[in-house]
Amino acid sequence: MKILAFLTNQFLKRNAKFSFIATCLALSACGDSSQNLSQQALNNLNKSYPSQSGGTLLDATIGEPSGLIYMVAGESAAGAISSNIFNKLLKYDKNLDLEGELVEGWQVSSDQKTITFKLKPNLKWSDGKPLTSADVLWTWQAVTDEKTRSPYASDFQLVKKAETPDALTFSVTYDQAYAPALDSWAGLQILPKHLLQGQDLHTTAFARKPVGSNYYKLDSWTNGENIKLSRNPSSVLGQAKIDNLVTRIIPDSSAQFLELMADNIDSMGLDPIKYARIIPARPELKQKLALYKELGNSYTYMGFNLKRKPYDDVRVRKAINYAIDKQEIIDGVYLGLGIDIASPYKPGTRWSNPDLKPYPYDPQKAKVLLKEAGFVDSDGDGVLERDGKPFSFEILTNQNKEREKSAVLIQRRLKNVGIQANVRAIEWASFISRFIKTGDFDVVILGWGLGLDPDQFNIWHSSQQAPGQFNFIGYNNPSIDMLLEQGRTELNPDKRQKIYHEFARVLLEDSPIVYLSAGYGLSAIHKRVKGIDNPAPPAGVGWNTYDWYIPEPLRRAVPGRTEISTN
Amino acid sequence: MNKSLLEKALQNPLSKAGFVIIVLVFLLAMLAPIIAPYDPNDINVKAILLSPSWQHWMGTDGLGRDVLSRMLYGGRISLLVGLVAVGISTAIGILLGAIAGYYRGWVDTLIMRLVDVMLSIPSFFLILAVIAFLTPSIINVMIVIGLTSWMGVTRLVRAEFLSLSGREFVLASRTLGAKDARLIFTHLLPNSLTPIIVSSVLGVAGAVLMESGLSFLGLGVQAPQASWGNILTDGKDYIQFAWWLSLFPGLAILITVLGYNLLGEGLRDALDPRSENNR
Numbered sequence: 001m002k003i004l005a006f007l008t009n010q011f012l013k014r015n016a017k018f019s020f021i022a023t024c025l026a027l028s029a030c031g032d033s034s035q036n037l038s039q040q041a042l043n044n045l046n047k048s049y050p051s052q053s054g055g056t057l058l059d060a061t062i063g064e065p066s067g068l069i070y071m072v073a074g075e076s077a078a079g080a081i082s083s084n085i086f087n088k089l090l091k092y093d094k095n096l097d098l099e100g101e102l103v104e105g106w107q108v109s110s111d112q113k114t115i116t117f118k119l120k121p122n123l124k125w126s127d128g129k130p131l132t133s134a135d136v137l138w139t140w141q142a143v144t145d146e147k148t149r150s151p152y153a154s155d156f157q158l159v160k161k162a163e164t165p166d167a168l169t170f171s172v173t174y175d176q177a178y179a180p181a182l183d184s185w186a187g188l189q190i191l192p193k194h195l196l197q198g199q200d201l202h203t204t205a206f207a208r209k210p211v212g213s214n215y216y217k218l219d220s221w222t223n224g225e226n227i228k229l230s231r232n233p234s235s236v237l238g239q240a241k242i243d244n245l246v247t248r249i250i251p252d253s254s255a256q257f258l259e260l261m262a263d264n265i266d267s268m269g270l271d272p273i274k275y276a277r278i279i280p281a282r283p284e285l286k287q288k289l290a291l292y293k294e295l296g297n298s299y300t301y302m303g304f305n306l307k308r309k310p311y312d313d314v315r316v317r318k319a320i321n322y323a324i325d326k327q328e329i330i331d332g333v334y335l336g337l338g339i340d341i342a343s344p345y346k347p348g349t350r351w352s353n354p355d356l357k358p359y360p361y362d363p364q365k366a367k368v369l370l371k372e373a374g375f376v377d378s379d380g381d382g383v384l385e386r387d388g389k390p391f392s393f394e395i396l397t398n399q400n401k402e403r404e405k406s407a408v409l410i411q412r413r414l415k416n417v418g419i420q421a422n423v424r425a426i427e428w429a430s431f432i433s434r435f436i437k438t439g440d441f442d443v444v445i446l447g448w449g450l451g452l453d454p455d456q457f458n459i460w461h462s463s464q465q466a467p468g469q470f471n472f473i474g475y476n477n478p479s480i481d482m483l484l485e486q487g488r489t490e491l492n493p494d495k496r497q498k499i500y501h502e503f504a505r506v507l508l509e510d511s512p513i514v515y516l517s518a519g520y521g522l523s524a525i526h527k528r529v530k531g532i533d534n535p536a537p538p539a540g541v542g543w544n545t546y547d548w549y550i551p552e553p554l555r556r557a558v559p560g561r562t563e564i565s566t567n
Numbered sequence: 568m569n570k571s572l573l574e575k576a577l578q579n580p581l582s583k584a585g586f587v588i589i590v591l592v593f594l595l596a597m598l599a600p601i602i603a604p605y606d607p608n609d610i611n612v613k614a615i616l617l618s619p620s621w622q623h624w625m626g627t628d629g630l631g632r633d634v635l636s637r638m639l640y641g642g643r644i645s646l647l648v649g650l651v652a653v654g655i656s657t658a659i660g661i662l663l664g665a666i667a668g669y670y671r672g673w674v675d676t677l678i679m680r681l682v683d684v685m686l687s688i689p690s691f692f693l694i695l696a697v698i699a700f701l702t703p704s705i706i707n708v709m710i711v712i713g714l715t716s717w718m719g720v721t722r723l724v725r726a727e728f729l730s731l732s733g734r735e736f737v738l739a740s741r742t743l744g745a746k747d748a749r750l751i752f753t754h755l756l757p758n759s760l761t762p763i764i765v766s767s768v769l770g771v772a773g774a775v776l777m778e779s780g781l782s783f784l785g786l787g788v789q790a791p792q793a794s795w796g797n798i799l800t801d802g803k804d805y806i807q808f809a810w811w812l813s814l815f816p817g818l819a820i821l822i823t824v825l826g827y828n829l830l831g832e833g834l835r836d837a838l839d840p841r842s843e844n845n846r
């Protein structure tokens with residue numbers, strides 16, 4: 001699903017597009033199987049095999065989805081599974097160019113306001129009923145319905161008129177040209193009208209037993225244990241190679257890693273220490289796991305509450321920016337697996353402004369700026385004061401090891417310029433509900449995961465500050481508002497590029513947040529899984545999971561191993 | 568009285584071991600600023616997750632900080648929390664127990680039902696629930712542990728008071744016209760002190776464990792300050808690789824708790840007239 005923006009609490013796992021089988025549920029029973037992989041078996045892993053179908057891929061998720069209707073779930077755990085079940089009108093190919101998924105083609109009118117989609121003929125839901133333009137229209141009505149309360153509604157509410165002239169044609173008309181339009185249709189999972197009409201999407205049983213049209217269908221969902229998908233014989237896109245995808249629910253990343261080592265899951269997202277230190281140092285892991293690294297469309301930042309003093313003062317924000325050594329965080333916390341950035345876009349893409357340079361580490365400049373802003377250490381205790389109050393704040397972040405460590409490094413650097421910072425790490429759900437949604441914070445360390453379109457209206461526009469909306473730092477800059485409004489309606493890519501380069505420049509100058517780094521998505525996949533593009537194409541490791549395959553000799557032993565002895 | 572009790576307890580080699588352990592742990596924690604080889608918060612991103620060596624006896628953590636130094640400073644926190652928390656709970660316990668045991672009647676019923684209610688809630692969950700509402704800090708942890716673990720002492724003191732108040736010396740004193748306060752503070756309390764000490768020693772073990780648990784969950788001592796519990800959390804993700812991050816704090820908690828328990832058990836045996844060692 002296209003996600004215009006979401007808050008990230010973990011490493012982005014790009015290959016999370018699919019998921020897989022738990023044949024092995026008794027940990028102790030299966031634990032030793034992989035560690036004793038014979039040399040022969042290891043050699044076999046590195047041979048090349050012809051593509052063949054069958055087998056089971058085991059994956060793991062930290063969080064259990066709340067349901068599989070993505071437009072209401074809006075969380076990455078749900079998206080990882082629902083994207084195997086549902087189709088969208090459009091999708092991205094490996095180079096991130098748009099192509100049809102459910103549609104054969106689409107046409108944009110000359111005034112750029114109307115898009116007409118032509119569906120592929122003979123599309124079917126996995127229950128055998130035909131998939132037509134009526135389903136698409138119904139899905140659009142559902143996502144824009146007030147009662148659905150979808151976080152993605154704003155993308156589709158700009159559609160003034162949606163029509164279905166015939167069963168294979170669906171057309172939408174916007175009030176004015178909307179640049180992210182096609183992108184938004186590459187994100188909307190189409191739902192079956194015949195099963196959902198008249199139901200409340202928040203409570204329907206469909207969310208736990210969905211019927212889709214994509215490569216896989218849901219077989220079973222055992223709470224707290226696993227979600228099993230199997231190949232959908234009537235898939236509209238042809239047949240995927242792997243028979244079964246099983247996603248095991250393992251809510252702790254250390255436990256996931258133990259399962260990966262014990263060969264009880266095939267893939268997982270990694271943190272930099274596991275990726276760069278632990279796996280390379282262990283030959284038995286290096287031999288059976290392939291490591292993947294891709295620059296995600298995401299970054300980590302330290303944000304200020306701009307509604308509070310003294311963060312409303314640009315000199316203070318700049319001073320803090322100068323006082324933080326970002327390279328130290330990239331080297332020490334991300335082990336070099338990060339990039340220093342100066343605009344809120346993926347480095348190297350056209351939207352990222354190459355002329356901008358990150359704030360260098362310059363504590364002297366920071367001190368001068370703080371002095372200008374009225375902060376002086378009048379009592380000689382090493383902490384600056386203004387109006388008799390010491391400059392001290394709490395850095396809040398979620399319980400993410402990398403962010404906690406970054407916070408500790410920042411704490412030390414700030415101390416050097418006379419700012420007293422405390423660090424507090426809070427569990428994700430309460431962090432969001434207690435602090436972010438209420439705006440009750442001074443400084444936070446968080447991340448943004450971004451869509452492909454450069455539009456960042458909902459993060460930076462001054463109108464997006466209601467509780468639950470994404471501009472929770474309270475950023476309000478008329479020139480940024482104007483640029484964001486222009487960028488949305490500008491269709492010429494070169495002019496758009498200029499707008500977003502200017503946007504990034506103003507943003508950097510104003511320093512409402514401190515960019516810490518753009519991080520790599522790191523993952524390990526067992527070498528039994530073949531057909532994976534390495535290095536990853538722009539669309540990510542998981543772009544072609546339907547083409548991944550597990551050659552028969554490398555498959556796990558029969559799925560009868562579930563019940564083994566109790567010891 | 569206490570001295571002879573301690574002496575009696577120390578005749579038992581196990582409780583002697585416990586005593587030695589506690590003294591050692593205290594010494595190490597007290598002397599942390601002198602013996603710690605590094606500043607416990609000194610970050611060195613070029614030396615992260617180094618295994619134990621002559622430079623770093625207990626290795627380094629995920630930010631290149633010296634684990635030994637952090638262990639020593641963390642020990643101070645653990646012991647401080649243990650002592651203060653038990654101090655609070657003992658004070659509350661004595662107060663409520665004395666009131667219940669001395670005045671009896673409806674006050675007694677009220678206090679003892681309160682004790683039952685508090686005991687019916689698993690204390691760790693109670694503490695978790697309370698801490699979740701507060702800002703995590705050492706002070707809050709000490710207070711909350713103290714406020715949620717006084718029930719044992721209350722029962723103990725009440726029972727002692729009940730049995731003591733019928734004894735001749737108390738009756739004699741009362742006949743001579745002693746006031747409540749005098750009876751409580753000069754006769755009843757000093758004579759119930761020994762079992763209170765025993766239960767406090769055992770209570771410290773529980774509090775040390777509780778603090779480690781809370782810090783492990785991120786609800787106790789906050790970064791960058793070290794505590795055994797949060798060093799353990801740092802090690803959790805790398806338990807198979809950076810074993811030193813889990814092993815040393817784990818052992819430190821184990822040994823300290825063991826020390827308090829051995830000493831506490833020894834004291835209890837020494838108190839118990841039926842115990843073997845006493846004959």
